[in-house]
Amino acid sequence: MDQSTFENDRSKNCVLESPICDRLKSEPCWLGIDEAGRGPVLGPLVYGICFSPVAEKEKFKEMGFADSKTLTEEQRENIFTKISDNGDMMGWMVDILSPGYISRSMLRRAKYNLNALSHDSAIGLVKRALERGVNVTEVYVDTVGDPTKYQDKLKGIFPSIDITVAKKADSLYPIVSAASICAKVARDRAVKSWVFAEGVEIEGNAYGSGYPGDPLTKKFLAGNIDPVFGFPDFVRFSWSTAALILEKEAAAVAWEDDEEDDSSQNSGSASLLQFFKKSGDDAKLERHRFFSDRALTPLSSL
Incomplete structure (x- = not known):
């Protein structure tokens, strides 16, 4: 897994993928989805998918996949090598979401919470696999949020695919376990090789697992x-x-525009923002940011 694209700019998200053999395009395939790094306060969140021909299910199960959290880093690396070496019967993709992107998304004015971000990453990977020609007929997902609602959401987007969303899917379906390993290997490597643009010098694993309680x-x-x-x-x-x-x-921050608004209201003087308004603008007709952020328009007739 060559992560140089992500390492060139760790502030941006990055999708990595394996070559896709002809079998994955011609034969019906099952696809698993899982993530690594949802809970930590440090490092990226990585979503991964793995896919293989349905006809190879029994052989796939015999390869010894397990939930990545139950394996050591060395075991995960060895299994990922096995996945890569069997490109004639399986493929993978990972979506690496940078820490900065996660924070900016969650704190922006129009809230974009972690569940929505996770759903969109998973959906994006399935769409990417389909665009690459993978003949996906079955999808198995480790749930984020309510399994029934998530399954209905995915079914509405991919109506022709048989979709199963379940809690602990990584321990129930080997294809999800394989996706879990791909995601975890990508996150482990990203965290281990992290170079701080701010010049922070770290010796060894000085930040632990990244979980808040560590x-x-x-x-x-x-x-x-x-x-x-x-x-x-x-x-x-x-x-x-x-x-x-x-x-x-951290140092306290005083937002001067807010203070100016307050003082102008109290003193009766005009706010600086008033000088940038177009002549003839009616403040009563100005639409609230809630509607413009969501591209909502008035309904004139039914």
Whole structure:
């Protein structure tokens, strides 16, 4: 798995994929979806898919796939090598979502929560596989949120595909286990090889697992906060763990535009923003940001 594209710019998301053999295009295939790194406050979130001909299900099961969380890093690497070496009967794709992208998405004005982000990544990978010509007839997904609602959502997007969404799908379906391993290997490598653009120097695995409860992760966060610029891009600053440290340790920020609005209202003087309005604009007719963010327009007739 060559991750040089992501490593060239870790601030951007990156999709990596294997070659796709003719069998995957001509024979009906089952496809599994899983993620790695949903909970950590550090590093990227990675979604992965793996697909193989339905006719190879029994042989696929015999390859010894298991939920990536139950395996050591060495075991995951060995199994991923096995996946790569069997390109004549399987393929994979991973979507690496950068920490900065996750935080910006979750904190933007029109909220984009982690569940929606996860759904969109999974859906995007399935669409990409179909665009590459993979003959997907069955999809198995480790759920994010309510399984029934998620399954209905996927079925509405892919009506011709048999879709199964389940809790702990990575322990129930080998194809999901394989996807889990692909995602986990990609995240492990991304975290292990992370180079800090901010110049932070790290010896060994000084930040631990990246989960908020990990003592090494807590120590890393406490020791790498700038009072003005906050955390390195490696940190998901939208997580409450990071937000609490910022609130306590970072410099307070005064938003002067807000103060100006307040003072202008109290003093009766005009806000600076008034000078940028077009003549004839009626503030009463200005649409709320809620509607413009969602491209909603008035309904004039039924």
